[in-house]
Amino acid sequence: MIEAKQLSKSYGDHLALRNLDIYIGPGEIFALLGQNGAGKTTTINCFLGFVSPSSGDALIAGASVKDNPQESKKMLAYIPETVMLYPNLTGIENLAFFSSLAGFTYSEDQLKSFLSKAGLQTLAHTQRVGGFSKGMRQKVGIAIALAKKAKALFLDEPTSGLDPKASNEFSEILTELSAEGTAILMATHDIFRAKEVAHRVGIMKEGQLVSQLSANDLSANELEKLYLQTI
Numbered sequence: 733m734i735e736a737k738q739l740s741k742s743y744g745d746h747l748a749l750r751n752l753d754i755y756i757g758p759g760e761i762f763a764l765l766g767q768n769g770a771g772k773t774t775t776i777n778c779f780l781g782f783v784s785p786s787s788g789d790a791l792i793a794g795a796s797v798k799d800n801p802q803e804s805k806k807m808l809a810y811i812p813e814t815v816m817l818y819p820n821l822t823g824i825e826n827l828a829f830f831s832s833l834a835g836f837t838y839s840e841d842q843l844k845s846f847l848s849k850a851g852l853q854t855l856a857h858t859q860r861v862g863g864f865s866k867g868m869r870q871k872v873g874i875a876i877a878l879a880k881k882a883k884a885l886f887l888d889e890p891t892s893g894l895d896p897k898a899s900n901e902f903s904e905i906l907t908e909l910s911a912e913g914t915a916i917l918m919a920t921h922d923i924f925r926a927k928e929v930a931h932r933v934g935i936m937k938e939g940q941l942v943s944q945l946s947a948n949d950l951s952a953n954e955l956e957k958l959y960l961q962t963i
């Protein structure tokens with residue numbers, strides 16, 4: 733579903749991403765760990781079409797992002813660290829707007845059901861987003877992904893700055909999305925959450941994926957140890 737083939741990206745003479753090969757299947761959650769500057773965001777940006785690879789390919793459901801930008805964008809959703817929404821619009825209005833950009837028109841009841849499924853409390857559906865917490869904004873981001881019927885979901889440090897309860901709720905929603913078949917690539921510094929929510933964990937160093945393992949194979953403490961030895 734989410735696939736990188738020998739994906740590389742240089743900025744000038746700096747090789748930020750080197751020959752990444754990865755496949756994340758439907759329903760799989762892959763967490764990408766690595767220090768600041770390791771190449772995690774660059775990887776995600778290649779899939780989003782925000783940067784074009786220097787060589788290799790990023791594919792969504794077999795469609796190359798660089799060759800089929802429109803087709804691949806329709807299949808994906810992206811949740812950055814801070815989800816950008818229109819502060820003067822309500823939760824429902826934001827969702828209606830972003831769904832319409834993706835070509836979907838929903839009734840108010842359908843929009844509400846996406847927001848509820850994403851975990852946003854009913855009262856907030858009709859409140860302006862300007863007063864939302866970070867966790868609430870992310871739930872709207874998840875609702876947008878649901879409304880877009882995204883097959884692939886990309887997240888860049890989604891739990892950074894969330895309190896433990898919000899972070900836990902967020903992980904539960906990701907698990908539900910994965911159970912419905914969404915392939916998820918998540919860049920994170922949160923080793924505990926990575927171990928908790930992901931099926932597989934990869935560690936990046938200086939643009940290379942140097943380690944890949946099944947999250948079941950070790951405890952959070954062991955993962956942290958491996959991380960510190962690797963980076």
Ligand SMILES: Nc1ncnc2c1ncn2[C@@H]1O[C@H](COP(=O)(O)OP(=O)(O)OP(=O)(O)O)[C@@H](O)[C@H]1O
Pocket residue numbers: 743746748766767768769770771772773774775
């Ligand atoms: N637009 C750009 N122009 C030049 N260099 C860039 C650009 N974007 C990223 N880089 C460089 O590429 C390397 C990888 O950066 P990237 O943002 O992918 O790392 P990261 O693992 O996401 O880090 P962080 O955890 O801080 O978000 C870094 O050395 C960074 O300085």
